[in-house]
Amino acid sequence: MDGSVETDPARLERLADEELMAVVDAKVAAAFEVLYDRHGAAAYSLAYRIVGDRNGAEDVAQEAFLSIWRSNARYDRARGSVRSWVLSVVRNRAIDALRRGSGSAPKLDHDDEMLLEAREAEERTDAEALRRETSRELQGALGTLPDDQSQVIRLAYFGGFSHSEIADMLGMPLGTVKGRMRLGLEKIRVQLAEAIGPEAALEGT
Amino acid sequence: MRDASEHRDRWQDDVAAYALDALPPREAEIFEAHLEGCEACREQLRWLTVAVDQIPQDVEQLPAPPQLRDRLLSVVDSEAEVPRETTAPEPAPETRVRRLPSFLGGFSMRPALAGLAAALVLVAGVVGYQLHDSGGDPGDGTRTVSAQAAKGVDSSGALEVEGDHGSLRVSGMPPTHGGDVYQAWIQDRDGGVHPSSVFVVADDGSGVVSIPSGLDGAAAVMVTREPRGGSETPSEPPLMTARLD
Structure with a gap:
């Protein structure tokens, strides 16, 4: 940008995310x-x-965006897309909020398991998290995994549990939990490479 | 072989757990120390991180509360070096249609051409390829690659590449559905597909999108239609592909 900073809203709207971050900074x-x-x-x-x-959720999203605005969280292109980075900031804040036991009541929705959780959730327990991550209907990448793999990944990503906590919750050896995490992520990764279909797979690679 | 096997046995599961932020603090420290000296594990971590980044994309998408936006922008305006000059209109509550500022007047995103996306079939291939020198910088050539539209799509595109970055100019793009956007993707030579810029087009289907990085060594740039805000992986076969290899 040659030292000048773009401030025209119309042009900002057309910037790629990565360029936009420099202007946010x-x-x-x-x-x-x-x-x-x-x-x-x-x-x-x-x-x-x-x-x-x-x-x-509103508090978490607000904290996350303000940390981005105040440059407490810095975007690093090596980490991936801006979207992925923003979501990783949000995820970290959300897990922090969970661990702080922010006292917020679980949401009520059409999901029976969530209702069950709401009734019992005076405090967040491992059992509740386990029930939630076991029962939730899945779509997308996680939904294509065997249940045992998607479960450990969801408990880690959405629940913020460590592999040893998950092993305790599920009553299985630590090595099994770690292995399932790896197999699940590898499968998602391979599917991503194939996501746009065989027509777009490059010949000669 | 034995060393490689031992290495794999010792670390391969830790890479995945680390990528998921599921290593306890002490184990994470040990792994990070190992990571510093191990390119194989760094590469594996980069590879798996893409999978981890996909996980939040599966979350049910909800509209953010309007008051969240209002509060954030209020704080931001008070702290900005360059505050917004005009007060933006209030976004319509509970709407999933992207609010476009008035300055984009013509760039509305009206629902139309429903059902097109699913029927699209990618036809890969470069229609045209040429090299030319940019006038102001004769030593640093740019090249322009024509993009091939998918069957049934009467669009055209030209990707201008200069080093690692470039811009894609499109025309004749179908209108997007309410709230949808177009997104550019970079495919590497290993077949991996990485998200790039999100953009909208004018009423006549024309637009330009900047590709800020990632073109050096890329195999292709593709365009798909995606939900508001873009996606981490393409939601549909590409509408348009510009092959670079």
């Missing part, structure tokens, strides 16, 4: 607005998925 409010409009819903949705209630 320069404390241009309109750039932050564009960033939020692109990723705010995904951030809120992930926070809601992890903390389980709307107020808590």
